[in-house]
Amino acid sequence: MLSCVRAGATTSWGDILHESGGKEAMASLRHAATLGLAFCFEARIRALDGTTKWVRVVGDAPSPNHIRGFITDCTLSKASHGALRNVEMRDLEFEQEDVDARNRVERDLQVSNERLRSLTRVTGAVIGSLPLTAQVQLMAEQVKEAFKVDACVVRLLRGENLHLLASAGIASDQLLEQIPSGEGLPALLMSKGVPLAISDTRRAEGIPPYDPAHYSSYSFVSYAGAPLTVKDQIIGVIGIFMHEEPRKFSEDDLTHLQVVSNNMAVAVLNHELYQQLSDHKATLETNEERLRQVTEASSDAIWEWDRASDTLTWTDRVYELLDLTPTTMATQRIQFLLIVHPDDRKPFFRQIIRHIRVKEPCRIELRLRHGDGSYGIYESIGKLIYDRQDRPTRMVGSIHDISDRVRRDRELEAVAAMSLALREVETTDEMLPVISDQIARTMDLQSLGVALVDPDSDIVQIRHVRGVFKSLAGRQFKKQDGFNGPVFGEAEVKLADDLRDGLDPILNEVLNIPTAVLGVPLVARGEVIGLLWLGKGAESPDAEPTFTQDETRLLGILAEIAAAALRRASFRERTEFHLQRMHSLSIVHATVSENLDLRTTLEMLLEQLRLQTGIHAAAFHLFDEKSGMFRLDTSFGFEIGIVVPPLGRDLILNRYRSKLTELEEGGTRGRRFATMVAAGFESYLAVPLIANENILGVLEIYHKGDLPQRVDLDNFAEMLASQAAIAVDNTNLLKSLRSANKELTSAYDATIEGWARALDLRDHETEGHTRRVTEMTVDLAKLMDVPPNEIAHMKRGALLHDIGKMAIPDNVLLKEGELDQKEWIIMRRHPGIALDLLEPVSFLKPAIDIPFCHHEKWDGTGYPRGLKGKQIPLSARIFSVIDVWDALRSDRPYRKGWSREQAVHYISLQSGRHFDPEVTEIFLKNLATIDRWIR
Numbered sequence: 063m064l065s066c067v068r069a070g071a072t073t074s075w076g077d078i079l080h081e082s083g084g085k086e087a088m089a090s091l092r093h094a095a096t097l098g099l100a101f102c103f104e105a106r107i108r109a110l111d112g113t114t115k116w117v118r119v120v121g122d123a124p125s126p127n128h129i130r131g132f133i134t135d136c137t138l139s140k141a142s143h144g145a146l147r148n149v150e151m152r153d154l155e156f157e158q159e160d161v162d163a164r165n166r167v168e169r170d171l172q173v174s175n176e177r178l179r180s181l182t183r184v185t186g187a188v189i190g191s192l193p194l195t196a197q198v199q200l201m202a203e204q205v206k207e208a209f210k211v212d213a214c215v216v217r218l219l220r221g222e223n224l225h226l227l228a229s230a231g232i233a234s235d236q237l238l239e240q241i242p243s244g245e246g247l248p249a250l251l252m253s254k255g256v257p258l259a260i261s262d263t264r265r266a267e268g269i270p271p272y273d274p275a276h277y278s279s280y281s282f283v284s285y286a287g288a289p290l291t292v293k294d295q296i297i298g299v300i301g302i303f304m305h306e307e308p309r310k311f312s313e314d315d316l317t318h319l320q321v322v323s324n325n326m327a328v329a330v331l332n333h334e335l336y337q338q339l340s341d342h343k344a345t346l347e348t349n350e351e352r353l354r355q356v357t358e359a360s361s362d363a364i365w366e367w368d369r370a371s372d373t374l375t376w377t378d379r380v381y382e383l384l385d386l387t388p389t390t391m392a393t394q395r396i397q398f399l400l401i402v403h404p405d406d407r408k409p410f411f412r413q414i415i416r417h418i419r420v421k422e423p424c425r426i427e428l429r430l431r432h433g434d435g436s437y438g439i440y441e442s443i444g445k446l447i448y449d450r451q452d453r454p455t456r457m458v459g460s461i462h463d464i465s466d467r468v469r470r471d472r473e474l475e476a477v478a479a480m481s482l483a484l485r486e487v488e489t490t491d492e493m494l495p496v497i498s499d500q501i502a503r504t505m506d507l508q509s510l511g512v513a514l515v516d517p518d519s520d521i522v523q524i525r526h527v528r529g530v531f532k533s534l535a536g537r538q539f540k541k542q543d544g545f546n547g548p549v550f551g552e553a554e555v556k557l558a559d560d561l562r563d564g565l566d567p568i569l570n571e572v573l574n575i576p577t578a579v580l581g582v583p584l585v586a587r588g589e590v591i592g593l594l595w596l597g598k599g600a601e602s603p604d605a606e607p608t609f610t611q612d613e614t615r616l617l618g619i620l621a622e623i624a625a626a627a628l629r630r631a632s633f634r635e636r637t638e639f640h641l642q643r644m645h646s647l648s649i650v651h652a653t654v655s656e657n658l659d660l661r662t663t664l665e666m667l668l669e670q671l672r673l674q675t676g677i678h679a680a681a682f683h684l685f686d687e688k689s690g691m692f693r694l695d696t697s698f699g700f701e702i703g704i705v706v707p708p709l710g711r712d713l714i715l716n717r718y719r720s721k722l723t724e725l726e727e728g729g730t731r732g733r734r735f736a737t738m739v740a741a742g743f744e745s746y747l748a749v750p751l752i753a754n755e756n757i758l759g760v761l762e763i764y765h766k767g768d769l770p771q772r773v774d775l776d777n778f779a780e781m782l783a784s785q786a787a788i789a790v791d792n793t794n795l796l797k798s799l800r801s802a803n804k805e806l807t808s809a810y811d812a813t814i815e816g817w818a819r820a821l822d823l824r825d826h827e828t829e830g831h832t833r834r835v836t837e838m839t840v841d842l843a844k845l846m847d848v849p850p851n852e853i854a855h856m857k858r859g860a861l862l863h864d865i866g867k868m869a870i871p872d873n874v875l876l877k878e879g880e881l882d883q884k885e886w887i888i889m890r891r892h893p894g895i896a897l898d899l900l901e902p903v904s905f906l907k908p909a910i911d912i913p914f915c916h917h918e919k920w921d922g923t924g925y926p927r928g929l930k931g932k933q934i935p936l937s938a939r940i941f942s943v944i945d946v947w948d949a950l951r952s953d954r955p956y957r958k959g960w961s962r963e964q965a966v967h968y969i970s971l972q973s974g975r976h977f978d979p980e981v982t983e984i985f986l987k988n989l990a991t992i993d994r995w996i997r
Contacts, residue, residue, distance in 0.1 A: 080106035080114055087119070095123040121321065194333035198228040198326055202300075205322050206230040209315065211302040212282070216326060217241070217248070218290070218298040224248055227298065246272030247285055248299050255296065257288040257320045259311035286311040288323035292331050300326060362462040365444075367395065369455055374398060383440070383463055385433035403429035403437055418446060418454065427464070439465045473616050476504040480620055484627040490514070493631055494526035497624045501596070502528065504620070505613060509597030514628070515541070515590070522550075522592070530597055549581040549593050555614055578608050582621045586629035594621055643778065646670045650785045660793045664696040667782050667789075671763075672698060675775050678766050679743065682751075682786060684759040692760060699764070701741060745769045747776075749783040753791035761786060831948055836860040838944045838992050839912075845988050846940065846981070852908075856937045859912030863941065865899055866892030866913060893917055893926045911935035916942050919976045932978075939978040943969065943985050944992075946976070951993075962993070 079087055087105040094101035104118050123129040198216050206214040213231030217224035223240040243252060249270040251258055260266045261284050284304035289296045300323045363380035367373070374393050381387060384401070399407060406428040417424035423445045429437040444459030480500045487493050498510050509529025513522050524537045541550040549555075584592040596617065598609060609617075650670055664682045671680055679699025683692035743764040751759040761783045769775055839860045843853045867875055870892055874885045881889060896913035900906045915929065915938035922930030934942075950965040960968070966986065973982040985992065 078107045080108060082106060091129060094121075095126050095129050101129075123324075194329060195228065197329045197333075199230070201322065201326055201329070202228040202230040205300070205302060205319075209286075209302050209319070211286075211309075212305045213303040214300065215303070216290075216298065216300045218330065219243055219252075219296065224299065231303075242272075244270070246270060247287065247301070251287045251289060251299055251301075252296050255289055255291075257286065257316035257323075259286040259316055260284065261310040262308045281305060283307070284309040284311070286315060286319055288316065288319045290323050290327040290330065292327045297327060297330060299323075360460075362460040364460050365458070367457045369457070380461070383438075383461070384430060387433075390433070401431045403431070405429075417444070421446070421448075430461075438463055439468045469612065473619065476500070476616060477619060477623060479504070480623050484623070488631065488634070490525075490628060490631045490635060493624075493627055497627075498526055498528055501594070501617070501620055501624075505596070505617065507596055507598060509595075511595035512592065513595070514584075514592035517632075525592075531595060549583050550590050555580065555582050555618055580609050580614065580617065582617050584621055584625035584628065586625040591625060591629055591632070594624075643674060643774075646674050647781060647785075650782065660789055661696060663789045664786060667786050668696060668698050671779065671782055674778060675770055677763050677770065677775070679764040681762045682759060683762065684751075684790060685757055695759070742766045747779060749779050751783050751787035751790060753787040756791075758787050758790040758794075831952065832861060832864070835863070835941065835944045835948050838948070839941050841992050842940050842944060842981070842985055842988070843937075845984055845991075846936075848936070848940075852937070855908035856912065856940070858906060859909035859937060860941055860944075862896065862900065862906070862909065863912050863916055863945065864892065864896075866894065866896035868899075869895045890917070890925050911937045912941045914938075916945055918942070920978055921975050924976075934978075939981050943977050943981055946972075947985075947993075 075088060075091065076084070084105070087103060090101055090103050101119070101121055101123070104116060106114050106116055109115055117133045119133050121129055202214040202216050206212075211231070214229065215226070215232065215237065216228045218227045219225075220240075222243055224243050225240045226237055229237055241248070243249065247260070247263075247269060249272075250268070260269075263269070263283055263285055282303040282305040284307075285301060287299055287301040290298035290300060300319065302319065360379065361383075363383055364377040365380070366375045368375075372395055374395065374397075376391060380391060384391070399410075402410060410426055410428055413424050413426045423443065426442045426444075428440060428442065430440050431437055440461045441464045442459055442461045444457050446454045447456045447458065449455050480497070483496045483500055484493060487496055494512050498512060501507065502510055507529075509531055510527070511524055511531035511534060512526040513524045515522050520541065521538050522541055524531075524534050527535045578598045580594075580596040580598070582594040582596065583590045584594065594617070596609075650667060668680050668682065671677060677699075679697070681697035681700070682695045684695045685691075686693050744767055745765040747763040747765075747769060749761045749763075750757055751761065761779060763769075763775075763779060836857055840853055840857055843856050848856065870889060874881065874888050877885065893914050893916075897910060900910050900913060914926075915935055918924035918927065918929040918934045918938060919942075920931060920934070920939075922928050924934075947965060947969060950960045950968060951962070953959045966989070969977065969982060969986065973979045
């Protein structure tokens with residue numbers, strides 16, 4: 063038994079290790095802790111009694127700050143062991159147990175020695191050169207032998223499953239290649255992360271559920287396992303099994319098993335590192351080969367500059383790029399500077415100096431001279447290489463030709479600039495100078511012209527010019543004329559090297575110097591909408607002016623962009639024009655349809671004509687059928703009065719549209735239009751107003767200059783004249799309709815009054831009643847702010863309120879005494895009879911409410927339908943009060959009429975019962991006015 067460490071005490075390895083070999087022992091521990099390896103070594107230590115003893119130390123390092131294991135006394139062949147835990151790099155804790163029984167000590171010593179030999183063989187397998195599977199298989203067999211178990215199985219974690227790596231003591235057909243890591247004992251082991259043992263799995267509790275099919279046909283009763291851990295991460299598990307006799311695994315067993323698992327983990331890690339190293343080596347070789355192939359196939363030239371010798375080395379590609387030979391190519395720095403464009407040498411030096419200062423790769427654009435003296439644009443990429451003292455020793459890099467890229471970039475810049483500039487403007491007139499400026503700036507041109515096709519006339523008009531083309535501004539020509547014919551006909555760029563040879567009479571007259579003219583069509587969606595003229599003078603007296611292929615291509619691209627923008631602007635302008643025209647016509651239509659004042663309508667039509675066409679003066683003359691003359695109705699733009707019929711009166715009467723581009727002279731026409739010419743008018747247009755083949759008037763249009771062509775004046779004027787004719791015709795029809803309607807209404811009203819008098823004549827007792835109640839009803843309705851059109855219907859309803867009594871027999875209607883029950887039933891039919899009589903007459907339908915409902919009562923006790931409250935039409939509620947008032951105040955054969963006070967008292971009592979309270983209140987307040995009809 064060791065006496066150098068007390069049970070439960072903690073001491074330092076430095077305190078107990080003997081001076082001889084102590085440093086080597088500490089180095090072994092540190093090495094194992096750093097790499098997470100198992101360790102096994104012998105060392106001398108100092109006991110508490112001062113003696114020196116030899117011990118064997120075996121353990122592992124789960125983490126850099128934690129090592130554990132056991133020690134064996136080699137001096138007296140007596141062993142004491144314990145788990146090492148909570149060990150830092152400088153501190154290791156031992157737990158000492160006193161062993162009293164010699165036989166137990168000897169047995170434990172024997173087991174420890176056997177396991178030590180097995181662990182030694184395992185360690186040899188780990189550091190050997192066997193493949194991973196062979197290493198782990200050897201370990202599994204050694205573990206089975208060392209722990210005296212029936213079987214040992216090792217599995218590695220791959221994803222969610224544990225894959226079989228090695229097994230000993232179990233036939234291969236009894237194990238599955240992979241099992242889920244979240245089931246059974248592996249799941250329990252991995253969740254705890256430390257070795258565990260189960261002496262009898264048949265009685266064990268807390269084992270996660272598992273599918274028996276995942277464990278094939280192998281069964282066991284005892285189990286011990288440990289996780290394979292690398293840097294605190296579980297990569298697999300090792301398990302040992304007893305399949306018949308239960309066995310209780312000790313703490314030593316678990317400690318030894320953990321040591322074995324750590325060695326296996328080291329084997330797996332070493333294998334993966336070796337595999338990665340092999341893969342990296344293969345990748346490096348592959349990359350080197352690919353680099354060689356890429357270098358050979360690359361369009362770049364690779365260079366290297368050696369600082370010590372100041373020499374440049376190039377790949378053969380440089381000779382093709384610069385059209386040089388090995389003898390003419392620069393091999394010294396100063397020689398290389400001679401082929402750099404003079405303007406690029408200073409920027410080149412500045413970039414190199416900056417690169418040395420910031421130690422970053424440099425990227426330089428520079429122009430290099432070719433063998434024929436021309437220059438190309440190249441990009442050089444280089445990087446300095448430094449020695450261990452951080453001193454630059456050499457520089458490596460490449461150069462490649464970027465002339466095409468620079469040209470494309472410039473083209474893209476030109477395209478972007480053109481597109482951006484055109485986004486800022488909307489109309490064609492705004493776009494034309496923008497297009498001209500962008501092309502002139504990009505191509506360094508001074509002379510340029512833009513001509514556009516008029517879609518209506520197919521005539522080409524020069525809309526914008528600069529330079530030598532200025533005198534052609536506003537000129538018009540046909541598509542097929544001169545030099546322009548091929549451009550329009552073939553929709554291709556055409557070059558005229560010298561127009562002074564009579565190639566084009568239109569352009570030749572303005573060109574007094576040798577000038578190359580490029581005609582570029584403006585094509586949008588397959589249609590030529592115009593063309594560009596671009597003039598270029600000779601660079602020297604002896605040189606011929608021309609456009610290069612690159613310039614022609616770029617101009618074609620810019621022309622496409624310009625054409626697309628111009629087409630959009632034209633489409634937008636035409637769309638806006640038509641929308642304005644449609645809006646104008648909708649205003650015209652609405653005004654003609656809704657406005658009954660003819661003068662207002664005609665003034666609006668002339669205003670729309672002025673806004674939409676820009677004409678200077680116009681007038682409407684209306685035809686008077688009685689006099690056969692035109693009468694001026696509405697006009698604008700004249701400073702003098704028009705007192706005579708318009709020009710072409712005879713033609714207009716014959717329904718002929720007159721259009722004059724020059725005003726005539728002579729006769730009456732001459733006298734009239736001489737004044738107009740004096741006022742500055744040059745053009746004239748007359749459009750007749752015709753409706754139903756009748757001439758109703760004429761629209762006259764005067765303009766100072768030619769009549770506008772682009773605003774579609776002719777059609778618009780005809781549409782306005784048509785609408786004006788409709789307005790005049792509607793006015794005439796309305797006058798006729800109003801007259802006819804007035805006559806018809808008077809006839810109806812006379813008929814109704816005749817019916818009312820007939821009813822009064824039949825019932826002498828109520829003679830005059832109809833006239834009185836009608837007048838009082840109208841008065842009360844006005845006091846209640848009933849609209850006038852409804853009062854007219856109420857008047858007719860009051861006149862016909864008893865029309866239903868025409869069907870009541872005389873013995874009932876004219877009975878002097880009170881009516882019996884049967885007679886009342888007959889009498890109460892007269893509202894329904896009135897409905898049947900009046901409803902078929904559409905003119906009297908709005909008047910039915912009084913004849914049908916004037917016997918309804920506010921409280922719902924009336925007839926014929928028992929309506930209540932505001933269910934009763936207002937006209938009937940008003941008439942009900944008037945009807946009862948007149949009946950109370952009038953004399954009857956069987957009684958005298960009531961006094962005013964009596965009638966007022968009764969009416970007041972019936973408010974809210976028989977009568978509408980609101981109607982009753984207004985009636986009584988205005989009784990003095992309403993009661994004037996009672997005689």
